[in-house]
Amino acid sequence: MSAPERIPPRSVTAPAAGAGPHPAELLARGELTVRGRIREASNAALFCTVVLDGRQASCVYKPVAGERPLWDFPDGTLAGREVAAYEVSEATGWGLVPPTVLRDGPYGEGMCQLWIDVHAEAELLALVDAEEPAPGWRAIGFAEVGEGRTALLVHADDERLRRLAVLDAVINNADRKGGHLLPTADGRLYGIDHGVTFNVDNKLRTLLWGWAGEPLTPEAVDVLKGLRDGLAGELGRRLAALITAAEIDATRARVDALLASGVHPEPSGEWPAIPWPPV
Numbered sequence: 001m002s003a004p005e006r007i008p009p010r011s012v013t014a015p016a017a018g019a020g021p022h023p024a025e026l027l028a029r030g031e032l033t034v035r036g037r038i039r040e041a042s043n044a045a046l047f048c049t050v051v052l053d054g055r056q057a058s059c060v061y062k063p064v065a066g067e068r069p070l071w072d073f074p075d076g077t078l079a080g081r082e083v084a085a086y087e088v089s090e091a092t093g094w095g096l097v098p099p100t101v102l103r104d105g106p107y108g109e110g111m112c113q114l115w116i117d118v119h120a121e122a123e124l125l126a127l128v129d130a131e132e133p134a135p136g137w138r139a140i141g142f143a144e145v146g147e148g149r150t151a152l153l154v155h156a157d158d159e160r161l162r163r164l165a166v167l168d169a170v171i172n173n174a175d176r177k178g179g180h181l182l183p184t185a186d187g188r189l190y191g192i193d194h195g196v197t198f199n200v201d202n203k204l205r206t207l208l209w210g211w212a213g214e215p216l217t218p219e220a221v222d223v224l225k226g227l228r229d230g231l232a233g234e235l236g237r238r239l240a241a242l243i244t245a246a247e248i249d250a251t252r253a254r255v256d257a258l259l260a261s262g263v264h265p266e267p268s269g270e271w272p273a274i275p276w277p278p279v
């Protein structure tokens with residue numbers, strides 16, 4: 001894939017007067033200072049601040065130079081796919097991915113994503129000693145918990161997770177773990193870590209199987225129709241700078257398949273459907 005061209009930050013929501021630049025613009029144009037390295041990251045991930053016109057934000061910067069090659073993702077970059085996931089999320093209007101841009105930094109080109117302050121809320125995931133999920137929960141599957149015992153892995157029956165399940169099906173997320181779900185104090189939920197997405201083969205690996213086989217909500221159907229139109233226009237053009245043409249075609253095919261089936265996808269059986277460990 002050729003080097004991605006710089007994409008101008010979008011202006012989806014006009015910031016209130018005096019509120020300063022849109023977060024994506026702050027991330028794209030702000031002065032980037034590395035503050036530290038995120039230890040648990042599997043690729044180089046740096047905690048940074050960006051400053052623009054007196055406005056400051058924290059962000060994570062993942063330079064392309066720090067990416068480990070992946071045999072099943074030979075084209076493109078993790079950083080490009082992270083930005084592509086943000087673009088698709090923005091096109092849904094659900095705002096499920098923190099503002100994410102490609103930009104230059106002290107270790108070269110990389111992705112920069114707004115840092116989300118996590119506010120612990122009621123658990124989104126649980127392992128329970130039961131055959132069926134309790135009301136308010138959805139079953140993911142049974143898990144071995146040692147000594148031949150199994151427990152039921154469940155996730156919350158939460159409309160934000162349900163939207164994320166649709167987004168993941170569209171972007172073909174191969175790694176939706178619990179640790180990549182970030183709830184905020186104002187009641188929002190963000191998904192992060194979208195480097196292994198958009199593969200041309202079905203690699204959906206997620207915890208969010210609680211609605212598998214059930215009808216998509218009317219809202220999700222509307223959003224998918226919007227994505228179908230977007231992929232033929234503006235969204236498709238934005239993605240062309242980030243992922244391969246074959247990956248865009250496959251994304252279009254996944255959207256069409258979701259609309260044709262009208263249901264949340266089920267595990268394909270060809271690929272481990274649940275990330276392990278789940279957090």
Ligand SMILES: Nc1ncnc2c1ncn2[C@@H]1O[C@H](COP(=O)(O)OP(=O)(O)O)[C@@H](O)[C@H]1O
Pocket residue numbers: 038040041042043044045060098113114115116117179180182192193194195
């Ligand atoms: N935008 C963000 N806001 C808040 N925390 C983040 C953000 N991005 C990453 N993190 C934290 O950094 C950790 C490592 O980042 P992650 O995206 O999972 O990197 P990797 O691709 O190496 O797995 C995450 O598990 C999370 O705790």
Ligand SMILES: [Mg+2]
Pocket residue numbers: 041042193
């Ligand atoms: Mg991770």
